[in-house]
Amino acid sequence: MLPALAAMVFTALLPNLDQWRRHELPVLPAAADGSVTFAGARVTLVELSPAQLTTYGDQPFELPHGVMAWRAVLRLESADPTLNDYCEIALEDAAGRVYETGADEISRARTDFATCKADASPAPGASPTASASPTASASPGAAPSPTSGPDAASGSRVYETVAYFATPVGTEAVAVRLHFPSDAYHDYRLTPQG
Template sequence: MRGPDSLGRGWWRRNVWGLLAVVPAFVAMGYASIYNDLDRWERGEPKPVAAAADGWVDFGGVRLRLVEIAPATDLKRFNREPFTVPQGIVAWRAVFEIQASGPEVPFCSVELEDAAGNVYDDRPDELSRADADRATCAPDDSPVPAASGRHQAAAYFVTAAGAEPVAVRVTFGSVDLARYARLSR
């Protein structure tokens, strides 16, 4: 008959090689987790790609240029009746021009930046009943298609009444998550 002490030593003897194999696997998983967190942390604050002197930003194989940021005073409902934003907020329309180097334009996300550094998403809930589509960079949705490969896209935002929009940020989903094109006035 075996005593309690021999059971413990027998288990360790039978499983020592398995444990030696598992320990490095856990260390590798911990390292990968820390590395991914550091990578996410570094990408957490994307860096702007500023425009050249001519106003164009080269980013992700696409050239972008801000055409205008203006109050969106002509919004309509889906039934073509006028749309009024709630009191205390202002609706904005940003129009930007896109020139792709090839036939494909990557999926984009668009944000508005105000003078205080606040960032607003495209097509917020306050505009859900307005006939204002979410911005895309695809040429099919362009109000002004051109033979030169240039087209325009429009994005709609809302801010508090006192906010002053100064730039539009454009990111491409799978191109470069650590940077964005900053299109300023």
């Protein structure tokens, strides 16, 4: 009976242990240009703003009392986005608290799964050379685009991924943290550029 009880307690605490572990990792800042380069991908935070969410039926989503939603748009540049490492994306507030994606408070809103891994296929209805919308991607949260903008490296593809977070009302979001499972010893911190 005691081993079963210990297993239940450990299972209940596992998400909290992971969150505690993530807070203890050294956080590496972005480069001078505001980007982080990891596993062949250059990642930049292009937007961090309060979000107006919708339901899957495209109706306005009503947040629970005392909760606000945030939207982070990451720009990823890579020669082959399908080879990028997966990442966990978290929001950091001015007090240093970290909020994960997938919060229960916004789970019924239209919030795709966001990661640094892209699907190389174009968005539904888009031509292979058209730029895709982040919310219309065939891969949850990641919108591939063959764009080679002025700051894109030669031969690179540029795409965006959008992450959503729930925080208490009044939270001041200041950065996004990336955690790559293949680098278990660091988190990477991105602040909005511009």
